[in-house]
Amino acid sequence: MPTDAAPNASFDVSDEQLREILAQAEIPPLLPALAYLTGDLSLLREELRPDPLMFGMPQGGLSEEQQAAARALALETLIRFRDGGCRPAPTPRDEDVLRMVEFAVGGSEMAPYLPLLEEELAHGHEDRRAPGWSKSQIAPDTDFRVLIIGAGMSGLLAAHRLRQAGVDFLIVEKNRDVGGTWLENTYPGCRVDNPNHNYSYSFAQRHDWPFHFSTQDVLLDYFRDCAKQFGVGDAIRFGTEVRSATWQEDEQRWSVEVTGPGGERETLFANALISAVGQLNRPLFPDIPGRDDFQGPSFHSARWDHGTPLRGKRVAVIGTGASAMQLIPEIAPLVGELLVFQRTPAWMGPTPDYHDPVPDGLQWLFANVPSYSEWNRFCTFWRMGDGALEAVRVDESWESDGSSVSPANAMLRLLLTEYIRAEFADRPDLLEVVMPEYPPGAKRLIRDNGVWAATLKRENVRLVTTPIERISAAGIVTADGTEHAADVLIYGTGFQASHFLTPMKVTGRGGLDLHEQWKGDARAYLGITIPGFPNLFCLYGPNTNIVVNGSIIYFSECGVRYILGCIQQLLRSGQRALDVKRDVHDRFNRDVDAQNRRMAWGASDVNSWYKNELGRVAQNWPFTLLDYWQRTLEPDPADYEFSGGEA
Numbered sequence: 001m002p003t004d005a006a007p008n009a010s011f012d013v014s015d016e017q018l019r020e021i022l023a024q025a026e027i028p029p030l031l032p033a034l035a036y037l038t039g040d041l042s043l044l045r046e047e048l049r050p051d052p053l054m055f056g057m058p059q060g061g062l063s064e065e066q067q068a069a070a071r072a073l074a075l076e077t078l079i080r081f082r083d084g085g086c087r088p089a090p091t092p093r094d095e096d097v098l099r100m101v102e103f104a105v106g107g108s109e110m111a112p113y114l115p116l117l118e119e120e121l122a123h124g125h126e127d128r129r130a131p132g133w134s135k136s137q138i139a140p141d142t143d144f145r146v147l148i149i150g151a152g153m154s155g156l157l158a159a160h161r162l163r164q165a166g167v168d169f170l171i172v173e174k175n176r177d178v179g180g181t182w183l184e185n186t187y188p189g190c191r192v193d194n195p196n197h198n199y200s201y202s203f204a205q206r207h208d209w210p211f212h213f214s215t216q217d218v219l220l221d222y223f224r225d226c227a228k229q230f231g232v233g234d235a236i237r238f239g240t241e242v243r244s245a246t247w248q249e250d251e252q253r254w255s256v257e258v259t260g261p262g263g264e265r266e267t268l269f270a271n272a273l274i275s276a277v278g279q280l281n282r283p284l285f286p287d288i289p290g291r292d293d294f295q296g297p298s299f300h301s302a303r304w305d306h307g308t309p310l311r312g313k314r315v316a317v318i319g320t321g322a323s324a325m326q327l328i329p330e331i332a333p334l335v336g337e338l339l340v341f342q343r344t345p346a347w348m349g350p351t352p353d354y355h356d357p358v359p360d361g362l363q364w365l366f367a368n369v370p371s372y373s374e375w376n377r378f379c380t381f382w383r384m385g386d387g388a389l390e391a392v393r394v395d396e397s398w399e400s401d402g403s404s405v406s407p408a409n410a411m412l413r414l415l416l417t418e419y420i421r422a423e424f425a426d427r428p429d430l431l432e433v434v435m436p437e438y439p440p441g442a443k444r445l446i447r448d449n450g451v452w453a454a455t456l457k458r459e460n461v462r463l464v465t466t467p468i469e470r471i472s473a474a475g476i477v478t479a480d481g482t483e484h485a486a487d488v489l490i491y492g493t494g495f496q497a498s499h500f501l502t503p504m505k506v507t508g509r510g511g512l513d514l515h516e517q518w519k520g521d522a523r524a525y526l527g528i529t530i531p532g533f534p535n536l537f538c539l540y541g542p543n544t545n546i547v548v549n550g551s552i553i554y555f556s557e558c559g560v561r562y563i564l565g566c567i568q569q570l571l572r573s574g575q576r577a578l579d580v581k582r583d584v585h586d587r588f589n590r591d592v593d594a595q596n597r598r599m600a601w602g603a604s605d606v607n608s609w610y611k612n613e614l615g616r617v618a619q620n621w622p623f624t625l626l627d628y629w630q631r632t633l634e635p636d637p638a639d640y641e642f643s644g645g646e647a
């Protein structure tokens with residue numbers, strides 16, 4: 001259950017217990033949180049500041065000595081705080097908060113981030129992104145109904161905000177439950193790879209996540225609980241899939257064809273349509289000849305067949321992307337023989353606590369030290385987001401052989417190379433094929449706590465890097481003519497990420513077909529609105545994904561606020577429809593494309609799911625997280641053509 005109770009600001013623990021608790025602390029947020037709590041800025045000691053270049057490393061790259069010194073300082077401070085009756089200092093002045101923030105991130109210029117952080121941290125558990133207006137105040141007599149497609153993280157969020165604003169809505173969901181990604185991906189080892197203290201709604205944070213990187217079942221429970229807490233369950237029609245949506249110019253509304261649980265067809269009408277269908281919702285199968293010839297069971301990681309026994313079997317897994325690298329270590333000990341087919345190796349980010357429960361001491365700090373949990377969320381937000389961008393941005397003056405895109409990227413490469421070398425030091429044969437050649441950040445970085453090397457070194461595991469030629473009745477045939485026999489075939493081959501809003505047929509103004517307009521190259525303004533498709537809003541739409549790493553929840557929170565802003569403008573103005581101007585949309589997309597080319601994932605020609613079939617980066621947001629927040633704070637009416645209102 002998401003907990004939003006403020007931590008209890010009185011504690012009864014001995015000095016020794018505090019010492020033990022602090023031994024388990026996350027260090028980067030510790031001193032800023034204590035400075036915030038006590039008002040003592042002298043805690044922000046220069047020699048204990050995380051190194052921005054090492055910030056992505058465990059404990060902010062601080063040495064053992066630095067960590068010990070920070071813990072000792074924290075111990076003295078917490079003892080004083082306890083003995084003084086646990087009285088937090090008054091809320092610090094903005095300039096002091098800025099000093100704390102800049103200390104926490106290792107020195108960057110952070111002033112523009114302060115308003116964003118106030119929201120993101122939700123200090124005092126205030127929901128600062130709530131709409132702040134209601135339909136009953138601004139347009140009580142206007143009929144306005146929204147249809148949301150999808151009840152995953154994004155759809156639930158949109159529903160929650162619409163309910164807060166008193167706007168009528170219905171969600172249609174093709175599955176039988178909420179959760180989307182976290183309902184569908186039940187493969188062994190499935191977990192989030194963004195720490196949960198960051199991968200959660202800003203307004204429904206919990207201090208008591210059981211793991212740093214929670215497993216799928218924990219996330220599914222979280223989203224189920226959120227749906228309950230938001231009170232939106234009664235507005236969801238499960239087992240109902242949207243087939244097509246057509247804009248009716250006369251009525252200024254969408255007509256939406258759905259198929260219900262029993263296959264029955266129905267037409268629903270809505271003034272606005274929110275697509276919350278996800279980017280990673282439709283499995284991708286590789287285009288390998290003979291896929292239907294295989295005689296044994298085969299399935300995709302996102303459609304795990306729990307009825308197929310794997311114990312003792314010869315299992316082949318195609319792919320070594322994010323899902324595959326989570327599931328392979330889990331099934332390796334069970335199966336008789338495991339064949340892993342790798343096309344391109346992944347860079348691995350050392351994450352020692354990847355599978356670990358949040359230790360009791362850290363749980364205690366989250367629950368009892370006011371603001372520690374929020375500072376921890378902020379440090380993760382920065383480390384996973386804008387703090388990491390510098391390391392993947394192209395430096396035009398950097399002369400490179402294609403293995404890095406800038407000095408900072410080369411430095412990151414060095415750190416990651418050292419890690420892989422150490423992991424495979426005793427297996428030169430594997431080392432040779434697991435070391436990526438492309439720049440870090442060109443493909444998704446995968447977290448690792450040592451299990452990948454340990455798995456590939458197992459007696460019963462074989463890594464195959466010869467390209468696959470075809471699939472046969474008995475297994476997989478590689479380009480060297482070898483047939484690798486398998487009883488079960490598992491596709492860890494990702495999703496049709498660039499096929500946005502498929503397989504729905506969406507028809508806009510003047511019979512315009514969305515997929516014909518896109519021609520395989522999906523684009524939207526801010527990832528949200530598309531010219532010719534009035535009152536259609538996308539969440540997790542084109543160019544709203546991130547690589548290193550951030551949380552998609554952040555993007556959806558920004559997107560939903562923007563959509564609510566659009567609806568507010570319609571209701572206030574008495575207009576019925578808004579349609580983004582084509583030149584606004586085109587200019588925005590030109591900027592996105594130019595900036596994506598300046599990022600490792602756009603500059604490198606390595607294969608990745610970030611590029612569509614035309615080679616354009618259609619998935620990723622190339623600017624900062626701050627940028628997305630600023631651009632989506634409220635819609636600029638000048639960006640839109642309004643229609644349908646009284647003249």
Ligand SMILES: Cc1cc2nc3c(=O)[nH]c(=O)nc-3n(C[C@H](O)[C@H](O)[C@H](O)COP(=O)(O)OP(=O)(O)OC[C@H]3O[C@@H](n4cnc5c(N)ncnc54)[C@H](O)[C@@H]3O)c2cc1C
Nearest residue numbers: 150152153154174180181192193194241242277278551552
């Ligand atoms: C294995 C895995 C791990 C991930 N890890 C992370 C991570 O660590 N950090 C991160 O930020 N993101 C991660 N993601 C991305 C993840 O998809 C998003 O974080 C988030 O769950 C997206 O939520 P969503 O609601 O936008 O989409 P989804 O969760 O995909 O939900 C879309 C919903 O729409 C429904 N739907 C689709 N089409 C229709 C239709 N035509 N009619 C009716 N209903 C429809 C689907 O059934 C589904 O319920 C991960 C994704 C996967 C697959």
